Amino acid sequence: MIPIERTAGELSALLARGEFSAEELASAFLERIRTHDAKVCAFLHVDEARVLEQARAVDAKRRQGKPLGALAGIPIALKDVLCTAGQPTTCGSKILTRFVPPYDAHVVSRLKEADAVLLGKTNLDEFAMGSSTENSAYHITRNPWDLERIPGGSSGGSVAAVAVSEAPLALGTDTGGSIRQPAGLCGVVGMKPTYGRVSRFGLVAFASSLDQIGPIAHDVSDAALLLEVIAGHDARDTTSVASPVPSYSRVIDQPMKPLTIGVAREHFGAGLDPEVEKHVRVALGVYERLGAKLREISLPNNPYAVATYYIVATAEASSNLARYDGVHYGHRAEKFADLIDMYCRSRGEGFGDEVKRRIMLGTYVLSSGYKDAYYLKALKVRRLIKEDFDKAFAGCDVIMGPGSPTAAFKIGEKVADPLAMYLADIYTISCNLAGLPGISIPCGFTGSGLPVGLQILAPPFEEEKLLRVARMHERETDWHTRRPKL
Amino acid sequence: MALTADQVRWVAHLARLELTDGQIEVMARQLSAVIDYVDQLQQVDTEGVEPLAHPFLLHNVFRSDESAPSLPVDEALANAPDRRGDFYSVPAVLE
Numbered sequence: 001m002i003p004i005e006r007t008a009g010e011l012s013a014l015l016a017r018g019e020f021s022a023e024e025l026a027s028a029f030l031e032r033i034r035t036h037d038a039k040v041c042a043f044l045h046v047d048e049a050r051v052l053e054q055a056r057a058v059d060a061k062r063r064q065g066k067p068l069g070a071l072a073g074i075p076i077a078l079k080d081v082l083c084t085a086g087q088p089t090t091c092g093s094k095i096l097t098r099f100v101p102p103y104d105a106h107v108v109s110r111l112k113e114a115d116a117v118l119l120g121k122t123n124l125d126e127f128a129m130g131s132s133t134e135n136s137a138y139h140i141t142r143n144p145w146d147l148e149r150i151p152g153g154s155s156g157g158s159v160a161a162v163a164v165s166e167a168p169l170a171l172g173t174d175t176g177g178s179i180r181q182p183a184g185l186c187g188v189v190g191m192k193p194t195y196g197r198v199s200r201f202g203l204v205a206f207a208s209s210l211d212q213i214g215p216i217a218h219d220v221s222d223a224a225l226l227l228e229v230i231a232g233h234d235a236r237d238t239t240s241v242a243s244p245v246p247s248y249s250r251v252i253d254q255p256m257k258p259l260t261i262g263v264a265r266e267h268f269g270a271g272l273d274p275e276v277e278k279h280v281r282v283a284l285g286v287y288e289r290l291g292a293k294l295r296e297i298s299l300p301n302n303p304y305a306v307a308t309y310y311i312v313a314t315a316e317a318s319s320n321l322a323r324y325d326g327v328h329y330g331h332r333a334e335k336f337a338d339l340i341d342m343y344c345r346s347r348g349e350g351f352g353d354e355v356k357r358r359i360m361l362g363t364y365v366l367s368s369g370y371k372d373a374y375y376l377k378a379l380k381v382r383r384l385i386k387e388d389f390d391k392a393f394a395g396c397d398v399i400m401g402p403g404s405p406t407a408a409f410k411i412g413e414k415v416a417d418p419l420a421m422y423l424a425d426i427y428t429i430s431c432n433l434a435g436l437p438g439i440s441i442p443c444g445f446t447g448s449g450l451p452v453g454l455q456i457l458a459p460p461f462e463e464e465k466l467l468r469v470a471r472m473h474e475r476e477t478d479w480h481t482r483r484p485k486l
Numbered sequence: 487m488a489l490t491a492d493q494v495r496w497v498a499h500l501a502r503l504e505l506t507d508g509q510i511e512v513m514a515r516q517l518s519a520v521i522d523y524v525d526q527l528q529q530v531d532t533e534g535v536e537p538l539a540h541p542f543l544l545h546n547v548f549r550s551d552e553s554a555p556s557l558p559v560d561e562a563l564a565n566a567p568d569r570r571g572d573f574y575s576v577p578a579v580l581e
Contacts, residue, residue: 361517363497379537383536418520
């Protein structure tokens with residue numbers, strides 16, 4: 001029996017010792033997908049032959065004594081907004097049903113160089129717009145801890161795949177919490193790096209000043225390992241930063257001492273479920289016992305983050321999604337009167353309701369007569385939100401709080417009320433507006449057995465500190481070792 | 487502020503989105519609720535605050551003006567719904 005529920009680090013060691021081959025490991029995960037994914041629906045595409053072919057190539061390299069990459073033979077799932085050459089990339093949208101990218105995203109090239117085995121593409125809210133993975137044009141992904149509940153979103157497929165051990169690692173993207181929120185709701189580790197830490201080349205754009213790609217894993221060590229592989233400068237993304245990538249996985253077990261943790265009163269306000277709060281407070285207690293100091297801080301503009309985000313992100317999205325015009329790629333309507341009509345019908349047929357809503361909102365806030373009142377105003381509040389963090393980090397190393405106000409909600413519960421859905425992101429969104437790195441780690445379960453996530457935020461480019469701090473909690477607790485039973 | 491059906495129709499035109507009358511009605515209601523919510527930003531005093539379009543200070547990045555291999559035409563056109571020769575094909579724009 002291949003222990004597919006183990007971490008990538010453990011599987012890597014077993015592969016190196018020859019306990020099993022990369023092909024056997026890949027086959028075990030494919031088998032897991034066959035037996036479990038009909039219930040969880042994490043994946044959109046899995047090309048079994050191609051998976052096994054990659055695994056055999058790694059085995060051959062190992063046999064021949066060739067140097068192997070950091071993720072040699074480790075299967076990884078990719079959110080379906082990351083371009084994979086020759087493999088479908090749908091973004092969870094009907095408009096891209098038949099789209100096959102001619103090139104790999106930068107992170108995909110990095111994974112191939114590291115000898116990882118690309119397992120397949122995972123489900124998401126269409127164009128990463130959503131907090132529940134219910135907005136996919138293909139199917140709904142379910143939370144492995146309770147199949148009647150949502151896994152969170154928009155990286156719900158990637159997160160559910162790791163939670164139910166259909167993949168030991170996955171990549172997601174985080175524009176307003178789309179890695180951290182579902183990671184918290186599914187009991188895995190999910191990290192959003194600093195804006196610019198990871199190249200966005202080949203990531204299908206949603207909101208370009210907010211999007212980042214990040215790791216999803218069973219534990220913090222695996223997340224560190226995966227970040228190390230994907231981080232770093234890439235000339236094809238001019239916002240990717242040239243500063244060197246530290247060896248995160250090597251320093252992960254060094255605790256931060258002294259450590260001052262900022263606790264924002266705005267993260268514990270109305271709407272926070274008492275059970276979620278209890279587990280987050282217990283986690284803070286774990287750090288106190290390790291010698292950390294808690295300091296109350298204030299992020300006075302945080303309550304405006306959701307409003308700011310839904311102006312900035314939709315404005316950018318309305319511009320980015322103008323590229324789906326039925327000309328260059330994607331769906332084209334069969335019947336139309338003229339060019340403009342062809343655009344309108346192709347987009348009307350191809351996009352789902354939430355994407356249309358956001359394009360409409362973004363177009364409205366940028367339109368003549370409203371731009372100053374909405375878009376410009378939001379950009380000013382965005383600066384205030386960022387300055388709140390600058391001030392807070394002058395007095396603490398990291399900020400901790402809940403990753404979302406409640407545990408996973410029921411499928412269908414918020415579908416009819418877009419605003420209620422937007423408020424599910426209330427604790428994760430300001431991090432994107434300020435460009436900060438953030439992580440969600442498992443910190444307990446509710447009485448009904450649903451995971452709760454602890455969110456930790458750090459100053460820009462201090463991923464090393466963030467990971468070391470997250471690891472301190474992991475060494476004292478065993479929440480990250482729990483696995484759902486379907 | 488409530489958006490009227492006509493305003494929604496105008497924005498849909500700007501966004502090049504075909505919406506049915508039913509969708510316009512639902513969209514007017516849902517967008518109005520979101521606009522009401524984001525209107526709370528008007529309470530924030532932003533006098534003298536510079537807009538922040540991007541989390542970090544950005545500089546233009548230039549590359550040297552040298553030709554390099556790019557995507558072959560066939561690969562670039564492989565996903566096009568309609569092509570003629572080496573070009574994307576669109577409905578006639580001028581009579």
